Amino acid sequence: MKLFLQLLGNGIVQGAVAMLYAAGFGFVYRSFRVFHIAMGAQFVFSCYAFYLCADVMKMPLAAAVCGALALSVLFALAIEWSVYRPFFRKGCSSGVVMIASLGVMIVVENVIALAFGNEVKTISNQLEPSVAFAELRFTRIQLLQFFLGIGVFASVGALVRFGKWFKAVWAMGEEPELLPVLGLPLARLRLMVMALGGVLVAIAAMLISWDIGMDPHVGMHYLLLGSVAVFFGGNDRYWAWGAGAMLLSILQSLAVWQFSARWTDLVTFGVLIFVLLFRPQGLFGVSKRLEEAK
Amino acid sequence: MQSNSDPRIINPVELRVENISKSFGAFKALHDVSLTVSLGKVTALVGPNGAGKTTLFHVIGGNLAPDTGKVILNGTDVTGLPPYKIARRHVGRLFQDVRVFPALTVAENISVSFLHRSDYSLMTTIAWWRREARERDRRERAMKWLEFVGLADKADEPAGELSYGQQKLLALARIVALRPAILLLDEPTAALSPAMTKKMVALIKQLVAEQKLTTALIEHNMGVVRELADYIYFLHEGTVHTHGTQKEVLENPAVRELYMGLSGGMAI
Amino acid sequence: MNYLFHIGVMLGIYGMLALSANLLIGFGGLLTMAQAAFYGLGAYAYALLSLKLGLPFFVTLPAAILLCAFVGWLFGHAALRFRNEAFVLATIGFQMIVYVTLYNWTDLTRGPYGISGIPRPSFFGLGIESVPAYFLFTLVLFTAVLGFMHLVCTSPFALSLKALRDDEAAAQTLGICPKGQYIRAMVFSAAVAAVPGVCFASYITYIDPTSFTLAESIFIACILLVGGSGNIKGPMAGVAFMIILPEVLRFVGLPDAVAANLREIIYGVMLVVIVYTKPKGLAGAYAVK
Numbered sequence: 049m050k051l052f053l054q055l056l057g058n059g060i061v062q063g064a065v066a067m068l069y070a071a072g073f074g075f076v077y078r079s080f081r082v083f084h085i086a087m088g089a090q091f092v093f094s095c096y097a098f099y100l101c102a103d104v105m106k107m108p109l110a111a112a113v114c115g116a117l118a119l120s121v122l123f124a125l126a127i128e129w130s131v132y133r134p135f136f137r138k139g140c141s142s143g144v145v146m147i148a149s150l151g152v153m154i155v156v157e158n159v160i161a162l163a164f165g166n167e168v169k170t171i172s173n174q175l176e177p178s179v180a181f182a183e184l185r186f187t188r189i190q191l192l193q194f195f196l197g198i199g200v201f202a203s204v205g206a207l208v209r210f211g212k213w214f215k216a217v218w219a220m221g222e223e224p225e226l227l228p229v230l231g232l233p234l235a236r237l238r239l240m241v242m243a244l245g246g247v248l249v250a251i252a253a254m255l256i257s258w259d260i261g262m263d264p265h266v267g268m269h270y271l272l273l274g275s276v277a278v279f280f281g282g283n284d285r286y287w288a289w290g291a292g293a294m295l296l297s298i299l300q301s302l303a304v305w306q307f308s309a310r311w312t313d314l315v316t317f318g319v320l321i322f323v324l325l326f327r328p329q330g331l332f333g334v335s336k337r338l339e340e341a342k
Numbered sequence: 343m344q345s346n347s348d349p350r351i352i353n354p355v356e357l358r359v360e361n362i363s364k365s366f367g368a369f370k371a372l373h374d375v376s377l378t379v380s381l382g383k384v385t386a387l388v389g390p391n392g393a394g395k396t397t398l399f400h401v402i403g404g405n406l407a408p409d410t411g412k413v414i415l416n417g418t419d420v421t422g423l424p425p426y427k428i429a430r431r432h433v434g435r436l437f438q439d440v441r442v443f444p445a446l447t448v449a450e451n452i453s454v455s456f457l458h459r460s461d462y463s464l465m466t467t468i469a470w471w472r473r474e475a476r477e478r479d480r481r482e483r484a485m486k487w488l489e490f491v492g493l494a495d496k497a498d499e500p501a502g503e504l505s506y507g508q509q510k511l512l513a514l515a516r517i518v519a520l521r522p523a524i525l526l527l528d529e530p531t532a533a534l535s536p537a538m539t540k541k542m543v544a545l546i547k548q549l550v551a552e553q554k555l556t557t558a559l560i561e562h563n564m565g566v567v568r569e570l571a572d573y574i575y576f577l578h579e580g581t582v583h584t585h586g587t588q589k590e591v592l593e594n595p596a597v598r599e600l601y602m603g604l605s606g607g608m609a610i
Numbered sequence: 611m612n613y614l615f616h617i618g619v620m621l622g623i624y625g626m627l628a629l630s631a632n633l634l635i636g637f638g639g640l641l642t643m644a645q646a647a648f649y650g651l652g653a654y655a656y657a658l659l660s661l662k663l664g665l666p667f668f669v670t671l672p673a674a675i676l677l678c679a680f681v682g683w684l685f686g687h688a689a690l691r692f693r694n695e696a697f698v699l700a701t702i703g704f705q706m707i708v709y710v711t712l713y714n715w716t717d718l719t720r721g722p723y724g725i726s727g728i729p730r731p732s733f734f735g736l737g738i739e740s741v742p743a744y745f746l747f748t749l750v751l752f753t754a755v756l757g758f759m760h761l762v763c764t765s766p767f768a769l770s771l772k773a774l775r776d777d778e779a780a781a782q783t784l785g786i787c788p789k790g791q792y793i794r795a796m797v798f799s800a801a802v803a804a805v806p807g808v809c810f811a812s813y814i815t816y817i818d819p820t821s822f823t824l825a826e827s828i829f830i831a832c833i834l835l836v837g838g839s840g841n842i843k844g845p846m847a848g849v850a851f852m853i854i855l856p857e858v859l860r861f862v863g864l865p866d867a868v869a870a871n872l873r874e875i876i877y878g879v880m881l882v883v884i885v886y887t888k889p890k891g892l893a894g895a896y897a898v899k
Contacts, residue, residue, distance in 0.1 A: 083695040131882060138886070141899045143641065143694060147835055147885045150828070154878030158871040166867075268824070272702065279699060314710045317703035324700055325688055403783065425782035435783040443776035445840070445896060446769075454773045455784045461766035462794065468761050477766075513780075520784060 050183050052305055059301025061190045063294035064197030065252050069270055070277035070293035071201060071286065072249035077275070078283060079220045079241050081142050085149040086127050087274060088267030089156035090246055094120040094253035095262040096160050096169075103171050117250055124246025127152060128239055136224075136238075153267065161264035170261035189259045200251055201290050204244070208286045217241055276320045282333020291332055355416045355432065355523040355556055356381050362401055362411035364394075371397040372408070373580040379524070382554040384546075386561055386571035388591075390601055393577040395560045396438060399526050402558075403435045404428040415524070434522030438529045438560075440509040442516070444502025448493055451501045451512055452484035455519040487515040491545060507538035514542070518549055525549070525557040531566050543569055564592070576601065615745040619813055621853050622748035623806040628833045628845035629759045630802035635831065636839025636896045637768055638795045639775030640693070644685070644701035645830045647708035648678045648800040650822025652807025654712060654719060657728045657817055667731035667812075674804040682800025686793040693778075705824050712819040724818025728811050744813055751809055755802060760842060762798060771795055772840070775896070836880050838894015847893040852877070 069091065076084040097119040101112035131152055135145045178187045186194075208214045216232050217240075227234040252270075256262075273296070281292020296316065303315040323331065357379040364372040372394045379385045387395045400406040402413050404425040413421045415431055429435070443451050460466065466473050488494040491511040496504060501512060514530065530546065531539040543566055550557055550570075561567050567574065567588075574591040576584040578601075584594050591597055631645045655674035659665050665673070689700040712719050719725065730738050731747065738747045762768060770791050773781040778788055811817050829852070837848015855876065859869045889897035 077695075083698065135886065140886075143899045144885050144889065146695065146698070147641075147898060148882045151878045151881030151885070154881065155875050158874040158878065162868065162871045162875075272706070275699060276703075279696070310714045311710065313706050314714075317706045317710075320703045321688060321700060321707075324692060324696060324703075328691070328696070405779070424787075425779070426785050426787045429783050429785040437780065437783070441777045441780035443773050443780070445776050446772055450769060450772075454769060454781065454786070457766050457770050457784075457786065462770065462791070467765040467767050468758070470761055470764070473766065516784065 052302075054184050055301045055305045056298065057184050057186065058190075059298035060294070061186065061194045061197075062301065063297035064194045064201070065255050066197075066273060066277060066293035066297045067201040067290040068197055068248045068252035068255075069274045070281075070289045071204065072245040072247075072252070073271070073274035074278045074283065074286070074289040075217070075241050075245045075248070077278060079217045080132065080136075080145075080238070081221055082132065082149060083142065083146040083275070084245070085146060085271060086131075086152040086156075087245070087249060088269075088271030089153045090120065090124060090127070090249045090267075091253045091270045092157060092160055092262070092264055092267040093123045094246075094250035095257040095266070096164060096264075097123075097250075098254045098257060099164075099169055099171055099262065103169075113254065116254060117247060120246045120250035120253075121243050124242040125239055128242040132242070133235070133238070153271075157264050157267055164264065166264060168261050168263045171258050173258055187259075189255070193255045193259065196251065196255060200248070204248065205286055205290070213237065213240070273316065276316055279330060280319060280323050282330025284329075284333050288330055288332035292330065295331070357402070357433075357524050357556060357558065358414040359398070359402065360412045360414060362398065362408045362413070364397060364401060364406060364408045370580050372401070375411070375577070375580070375582055377575050377582060377585065379556055379558045380573065381556055382550070383572040384550055384557040384559055384570045385573045385575065386559045386567045387575050387577055388561065388564075388567060388601065389577035389583070392579075394580040395577055396528060398577075399435070399528055399558075399560065402428070403433065403526060429520065432521070432523040433526065434517035434520050434524065435526045436513055436517050436528060436530060438532065440506060440513060442501040442504070442509045442512050444500065446501055447498050448488065448501050448504065448512060449481060449484045449497040452487050452516050452519050453480045455516050456480045456483060484519070487519045490518075491515040492541075507534050510534060510538070510542070511545075514545065523556060525555050527557065527559045527561075529560055529562065531561065531563055539563070539566065546570060568592070612741045615741045617853070617857060618745045619741070619748045619809075621849060622745075622752040623810050623813075624830075624833065624849045624853055625752055625846065626755045626806040626809070627803060627830050628837070628849050629755055629842070630799050630806075631830050631834055632759070632839050632842075632845045633762065633771075633795050633799045633802075635834045636841070636844065636894065637763070637771040637775060638792055639896070639899060640690075640792065640795075641698050641831060641898075642701045642799070643698055643824065643827045643831060644689075644705040644708075645799070645803055646822045646824070646826035647705045648682060648803035649807045649810070649826070649830075650708060650712060650817075650819070651678050651681060652804030653811035653817050653822070654725075654807075655804070656808040657725045657811045658718070660729050661725065661727065667733070671805070671808050674808050675801045678804035678807075679797050679801035682797045683793060685800075686796035690789055690792045690796065701827075702824060705827050709819055709823055712822065719819070722818060722820075724816055726816040728815045728817065730815065731812050748809055748813070751805055755805055756842070759802065763842060767791070767794065832877055832881060834891070834894075835898065836877070836884055836891055838891025838896070840890075840894050840896025844891050844894030844896075848891065851892065 073084050073087045076082060076087065094116060098112060098116035101107045101115040102109065107115060131148050132145065135148055173189065178185045179191060216227060216237055220227055220237060224234065227237065277293035277296050278289050280296055281288035296319065299315055299319060300312045303312050360376050362372050362375045375398060387398065389395055397406065401408045404423050404427065407422045412419050420428060420431060443454065485494055485497060488497055491514060493508060493512060501509065504512060510530070517525065527546065531542050534542060547570060549555055559570060571588055574585065574588055575582055576591050576597050583600070584591050584597055627645060627649060631642060634640045634642045652674045655677045656670050659670045659673055685704050689697060689704065692700055713721050715721070732738065738744050770786050773786060774788055774791055782788060833848035833852050834845055837851060838844025856869065856873045859873055864872060884891060885898060
């Protein structure tokens with residue numbers, strides 16, 4: 049029982065962080081209609097930006113976080129400027145942009161490996177005594193992950209609900225050509241989506257890399273988890289992404305309890321295929337009408 | 343399983359639609375629509391945009407499942423069958439937008455209509471010596487239909503490089519190469535030049551006359567409707583408003599008010 | 611000299627893989643990321659059947675092909691309900707499930723330790739042991755696969771696939787059943803991918819799950835995206851380029867660690883540039899949608 053509760057707790061903590069990178073993937077996927085593989089690149093980049101600021105340049109923590117966030121936003125904008133926007137202007141289909149995004153992922157991963165080496169890097173943190181609640185123990189970083197994850201996700205959620213321009217972001221996913229007609233600045237909105245996605249992924253990347261370190265090839269793993277969470281929850285609703293991420297993380301953690309840590313990927317992708325088969329719109333998604341069979 | 347490529351002329355088939363309703367969320371696209379497309383006649387569906395004409399074709403063609411109601415082909419209920427099964431029951435559907443296979447050649451576009459399940463067996467796939475004769479046969483028949491629409495000289499060009507009007511002719515040839523008993527034509531002359539429109543109308547007329555095709559036609563060009571239609575259904579906001587002969591419908595004051603009034607510049 | 615024959619064997623193996631994926635990616639227009647899973651299943655089927663049951667090559671090869679065809683048929687029923695991103699994600703899911711299973715089902719596959727001592731094929735007591743001999747053997751297999759795929763690619767079946775790829779709704783109005791044809795394509799594709807799997811296992815004589823990862827599947831897809839797909843030439847150009855490039859980098863004298871990353875960077879850049887400027891790839895017939 050104790051083990052179960054501890055693993056449940058760990059799952060919830062992981063879920064809180066997973067919500068962030070799932071949302072980072074979801075925003076770009078939902079509004080650009082691009083399977084944002086480069087989100088994996090964003091993740092790795094943010095990890096190493098944080099490492100660079102905190103460990104190599106020995107900045108104080110607050111400055112390192114700000115520096116890494118700034119670099120991450122720049123990186124996100126650079127992807128839009130150099131790849132996504134030219135493809136969008138050319139009118140390329142989502143499949144083509146997905147492949148370009150894959151290209152970005154491969155390039156970034158390997159540039160970072162060239163620059164920093166393939167081995168695991170850690171950021172020195174003071175793992176102060178962990179905190180106990182009744183019989184459960186959590187490290188301080190876990191607490192930080194939980195509160196920051198939930199807090200950031202909820203605040204962005206409030207923005208999505210009440211912010212005016214998020215309506216435009218959602219409309220962008222339906223009819224991008226319509227925005228300029230309505231007098232909305234499409235190019236700027238796209239940059240905003242990229243920047244916001246970049247920030248969300250960067251926060252998650254920093255929280256994770258600070259805890260367990262990083263290597264240049266972690267990006268694909270988190271990309272897969274993020275995209276599975278979005279499909280699992282339902283790709284049309286912000287809250288569904290978070291719920292998908294949380295549920296998925298809890299399931300993974302409980303899989304450790306029932307089987308062993310080695311089978312978590314089986315749970316992840318088993319769940320994915322199950323949901324795709326029996327509820328293609330996602331657990332909390334709305335089924336959409338078929339406009340023209342295509 | 344009857345063959346799509348059966349060259350004999352198929353007996354005329356009647357198409358009936360009974361009490362079809364279809365909603366998208368709160369929007370009622372079709373509400374209790376019943377109509378009959380009579381044997382060997384051209385039945386036109388007219389009405390303003392959003393009246394539910396194309397939705398009705400989607401329901402008949404199997405692209406959309408209706409909420410209630412039935413689609414009946416020659417007395418058989420075919421509601422909810424997938425599009426390819428509807429096609430195998432000799433229903434030929436021409437989409438509103440041009441839909442040729444751009445990477446295939448013009449002749450190949452038509453050859454696709456002649457494909458039959460037996461062409462896909464492992465044996466036919468591997469045994470090239472057995473499929474050559476059938477390939478030649480498909481090519482010859484494709485050429486026949488290309489001559490019919492006047493595209494024979496373009497047979498080996500990629501279909502994507504044809505002009506818009508030519509692509510529309512090719513799409514028509516592809517459908518009639520199926521030897522359908524029923525034609526569903528969704529705005530066959532939309533966005534065509536006057537000369538192309540004339541050609542298209544002449545071809546449809548010839549097809550209907552020679553092969554006794556039961557035809558349902560969605561059309562905004564009233565000149566084309568007058569030329570082709572034997573019977574007209576006027577749809578408005580998802581229901582059948584009026585139906586009757588050309589004269590009865592087109593000279594009905596309510597229809598003129600609702601339709602022609604709405605779309606002032608319409609060619610009458 | 612053995613080095614050149616080794617490259618030849620690798621070209622043959624990846625050539626067969628590219629041809630198998632070509633049916634789905636180039637003819638069906640379905641970007642699959644699961645080809646390495648079938649490749650791995652073929653390899654493990656061969657290794658286990660010949661080691662545990664001692665079956666001869668002319669039994670194990672067809673058995674591996676049938677197994678992959680069957681798994682492809684099963685998986686096809688699930689994955690081919692989807693198109694575009696959802697299909698890609700479903701194939702990634704399948705690829706991961708196969709990998710995790712190979713890695714963790716230690717009783718059967720010995721997991722990360724891999725299986726060693728896989729026999730080289732032998733016919734009538736005549737083993738194919740030397741690298742040049744194995745090159746010839748690969749050449750025979752490759753030629754057979756090439757011939758088979760040539761027949762498939764010119765068949766009415768391929769015509770119907772191309773029609774579905776270009777416009778699924780229109781193809782349906784001509785009586786073509788998308789699910790049936792796509793599942794057929796998946797079965798053919800999976801069955802053909804078993805052959806390079808068998809070839810790889812019996813050539814290296816040792817396999818472990820790390821040869822059949824998602825990265826490997828992505829590499830196979832890249833071969834087709836860079837070289838082109840939808841015909842025979844495209845995949846062949848892709849294989850030639852993607853397999854020979856790292857060898858060239860090695861001759862330039864870059865240290866191995868740098869060369870590996872540099873090679874990947876070149877692939878990545880090429881992917882972006884090619885898909886933007888030349889969507890049909892170097893020599894393909896199908897522009898990716």
